[in-house]
Amino acid sequence: QVQLVESGGGVVQPGRSLRLSCAASGFPFSNYAMHWVRQAPGKGLEWVALISYDESNKYYAESVKGRFTISRDNSKNTLYLQMNSLRGEDTAVYYCARGRSGNYFPFDYWGRGTLVTVSS
């Protein structure tokens, strides 16, 4: 069955960096676009970034552009999110999600999320 498992979250000081990982299994990872979506405590969903199946296309929300980098390693079935210059407003649960049927949108499978807390 499809599984997405995020890791790498934790408490980090403002201005520092963190890298999240998402290990995928149960499907041909290299055939699917992948996303990061976040949810601040008690708030709604915010799309963060998208990467195409072959890494040729990457898109970012304006709120993270220039600070976050999405990447993937298809040989390891793993998605990454490098987060630099972190701010308090980046505090959220970060989910990885799969684009449905090879399309970019919508998202048919989600991981359980990893919590990132940006605080001094």
Next chain:
Amino acid sequence: EIVLTQSPATLSLSPGERATLSCRASQSVNTYLAWYQQKPGQAPRLLIYDASNRATGTPARFSGSGSGTDFTLTVSSLEAEDFAVYYCQQRSTFGPGTKVDI
């Protein structure tokens, strides 16, 4: 940029009742709209894609309709496990959500 508005913000109903949730887009999105359900402490779950197609595993009591700018998610008869927050989505934009509670 497309803005999605959901109404009502909260819907208070009883098991067995019909729930009707609305999502309105600031400009036409054709039928490129999805609905998700999220329960506390869980990841969102895709219910409906392309406005009216049930995702794998979505019970038949859930139905979606609409096109252009106005969309509806209907739960024909609420069950206990349906009390949750529901989000609509158009590509990279999510609506603010509707909470369905008892």
